[in-house]
Amino acid sequence: MPPDHQRTPPDHERAPSDHERTPPDHERISRDVTANLPAASSAIEACQLTVTALGRHTPARISVLLWVHDRLRCVAATGSWQAFATVRPGTGVVGRAYESGKTVLVSDVTADPDYLPMRPDVTAEICVPVPDRDGRPIGVLDLEWTGPVDLERWRQTAETIAGRLGLRIWALGGPAAESRSEKLLRHVTAMTAAPDEFALRAAAREAARDLSGLDAAVLALAEPTGGRISAPAGEPGDLETRIRVALDAAGPATLARLIAHTHRFGATYTLGEAATPSMPEHDLFVRAGVGTLVAVSIGPTDAGGVLLVADERLLQPDPTTVNLMELLAAQAWTCLDRLRGISLLRLRASSDPLTGLRHQGPFGERMAAANPDRTALLAIDVDGFKSVNDTYGHAIGDRVLVELARALEAALRQGDELYRIGGDEFVAVVEVGRPEEALGIAERLTEAARRTGRTISVGVALRHPGEPAELTLRRADTALYDVKRSGRDGVRLATG
Structure with a gap:
C-alpha cells in the first residue's frame, strides 16, 4: 500500500484549485474561451477549442452537443466517460434546453425529473442553447458541477460563450453532416425496431438509398412461388418502378438466376455503359435505364435473395458503398429472420396444429x-x-x-x-x-x-x-x- 503522502485524496479532502479558491473573472473567461474560435476550421474543431479553453477555468464537466439529423450528438467534452454520445429529442435537461431554446438552470439535480445521471456526485447543471445567426438552436453547451457554484453568474458567461460559438459554427457552414457510420447506426436501429416484415422491407430500402447516395433500391427475396419483389408503388417513370416491372416481366427463372449469381460470386458493382456486353441477368436493367447497379446477396443461398441499389447515372465504383450495402443486407436479413421466427411462434401459439385454424x-x-x-x-x-x-x-x-x-x-x-x-x-x-x-x-x-x-x-x-x-x-x-x-x-x- 502506498504511503499516505502518495495517496490521492477523495474530492471532499482535496484542496481547492486556484480557480476554485479565487472567484472567477467571468469577463476574462469569456474572452479566453472565445479568443481562438476564429482559428477553427470546422464546427467540431470550434466546439473542441471551446471545451478545452473553458475547462481551464472551471472544474465543471463540460460538453457540447450539436443537432445532427434527428438527435443531439456530443462532439466535444471533458471526461469522455461522463458524456452521452447521443441524446434523443426532448430527452433530459439538454433536450429540454434545445427544444425550448432557453437556458435551463438546475440547482439540485436530484429534484429534476429530466436529469440524466452520468456520475453520482453531480449537484448542479446549466444547459445553454447554442444559437445560429438567426437565434435558432443548433446545439447546446452543457456544464455540470460537483460542488458549490454561482449558477446565475455562470449562466451569463455560458450564454455569451454559446452565442459566440454558434456564430462561428454558422460561419463555418453549420454543424457537420451526419457521417456514413452514424447513418448506418440510425438505419440499423430503425430496422431492428420494425414491427413487421412490410415495415422492415421499407426501412431496408430507405437505408440503402440513403447510405449509397443512389436513387433506387429494390429487395428481391426467393419464395416457393418464384420470388417476391419489394419496391414502393411509385410513379410509372420512377427507376424503382421500372426495375420492379422489368423483374416481373422477366419472370421467376431470371430472378432466380440473378439471386444465384449474386450468392455464388458475391457483391457486384456494374456500369451499364452503351455498347458494352453485359450478363444476360443484367440486360433487363440496362433496358430499364439503369446506369449503375450494386447487387448484394442477402440471407442464405436457398432462402435469401438480393438487394439491388441503382441509379440512372454512370458512377465510378466505390468499395465503401459496396461494403456498406453488404453490412446493411446482413443486418436486414438478421431482422427479417427474427420477425419470421416470432411470427411462426405466434402462429403456433394461436392456432390448432392439425388444421391450422385459430383456437x-x-x-x-x-x-x-x-x-x-x-x-x-x-x-x-x-x-x-x-x-x-x-x-x-x-x-x-x-x-x-x-x-x-x-x-x-x-x-x-x-x-x-x-x-x-x-x-x-x-x-x-x-x-x-x-x-x-x-x-x-x-x-x-x-x-x-x-x-x-x-x-x-x-x-x-x-x-x-x-x-x-x-x-x-x-x-x-x-x-x-x-x-x-x-x-x-x-x-x-x-x-x-
Missing part, C-alpha cells in the same frame, strides 16, 4: 372486439365423426378434419373466421345484418361439407347487446343439438 384463445379476442349488434356465431359439429375414428382410426379421422376445415374456410366470406374449439367442434364468427343472412352462410357450410362426403349440423345464434360470448355460444350449441335430434345435416336458428 379458443384468438376466438375470445375476436369476440371481445366484435360488434354485438352484427355478430353471429355458427356452432358446427361433424356428424358421425366418432364412428370414423372407431372404424378407420385416428389418422383417417385427422385427414377428414383437415379436409373439412379447408372446405368450410373456403365457403366463408372474406372477413368471416373459423375456429376449432374441440375435437370435431368448430365455430364460425360472421358479421351479418339480419338472421336470414347468418342462416344463408350456415347453409353454404353444410353444402361445402356434403361435397367432401361428410355432413355437419349447425346452430346459429345472433349475439344480443351486452350478452357475454359464452352465452351466445351456449345458445348456438343448443340450436345445434336440436338439429342433431332432428336427424342431423341441417341448420337451425337459436331462439331467445
Whole structure:
C-alpha cells in the first residue's frame, strides 16, 4: 500500500484549485474561451477549442452537443466517460434546453425529473442553447458541477460563450453532416425496431438509398412461388418502378438466376455503359435505364435473395458503398429472420396444429372486439365423426378434419373466421345484418361439407347487446343439438 503522502485524496479532502479558491473573472473567461474560435476550421474543431479553453477555468464537466439529423450528438467534452454520445429529442435537461431554446438552470439535480445521471456526485447543471445567426438552436453547451457554484453568474458567461460559438459554427457552414457510420447506426436501429416484415422491407430500402447516395433500391427475396419483389408503388417513370416491372416481366427463372449469381460470386458493382456486353441477368436493367447497379446477396443461398441499389447515372465504383450495402443486407436479413421466427411462434401459439385454424384463445379476442349488434356465431359439429375414428382410426379421422376445415374456410366470406374449439367442434364468427343472412352462410357450410362426403349440423345464434360470448355460444350449441335430434345435416336458428 502506498504511503499516505502518495495517496490521492477523495474530492471532499482535496484542496481547492486556484480557480476554485479565487472567484472567477467571468469577463476574462469569456474572452479566453472565445479568443481562438476564429482559428477553427470546422464546427467540431470550434466546439473542441471551446471545451478545452473553458475547462481551464472551471472544474465543471463540460460538453457540447450539436443537432445532427434527428438527435443531439456530443462532439466535444471533458471526461469522455461522463458524456452521452447521443441524446434523443426532448430527452433530459439538454433536450429540454434545445427544444425550448432557453437556458435551463438546475440547482439540485436530484429534484429534476429530466436529469440524466452520468456520475453520482453531480449537484448542479446549466444547459445553454447554442444559437445560429438567426437565434435558432443548433446545439447546446452543457456544464455540470460537483460542488458549490454561482449558477446565475455562470449562466451569463455560458450564454455569451454559446452565442459566440454558434456564430462561428454558422460561419463555418453549420454543424457537420451526419457521417456514413452514424447513418448506418440510425438505419440499423430503425430496422431492428420494425414491427413487421412490410415495415422492415421499407426501412431496408430507405437505408440503402440513403447510405449509397443512389436513387433506387429494390429487395428481391426467393419464395416457393418464384420470388417476391419489394419496391414502393411509385410513379410509372420512377427507376424503382421500372426495375420492379422489368423483374416481373422477366419472370421467376431470371430472378432466380440473378439471386444465384449474386450468392455464388458475391457483391457486384456494374456500369451499364452503351455498347458494352453485359450478363444476360443484367440486360433487363440496362433496358430499364439503369446506369449503375450494386447487387448484394442477402440471407442464405436457398432462402435469401438480393438487394439491388441503382441509379440512372454512370458512377465510378466505390468499395465503401459496396461494403456498406453488404453490412446493411446482413443486418436486414438478421431482422427479417427474427420477425419470421416470432411470427411462426405466434402462429403456433394461436392456432390448432392439425388444421391450422385459430383456437379458443384468438376466438375470445375476436369476440371481445366484435360488434354485438352484427355478430353471429355458427356452432358446427361433424356428424358421425366418432364412428370414423372407431372404424378407420385416428389418422383417417385427422385427414377428414383437415379436409373439412379447408372446405368450410373456403365457403366463408372474406372477413368471416373459423375456429376449432374441440375435437370435431368448430365455430364460425360472421358479421351479418339480419338472421336470414347468418342462416344463408350456415347453409353454404353444410353444402361445402356434403361435397367432401361428410355432413355437419349447425346452430346459429345472433349475439344480443351486452350478452357475454359464452352465452351466445351456449345458445348456438343448443340450436345445434336440436338439429342433431332432428336427424342431423341441417341448420337451425337459436331462439331467445
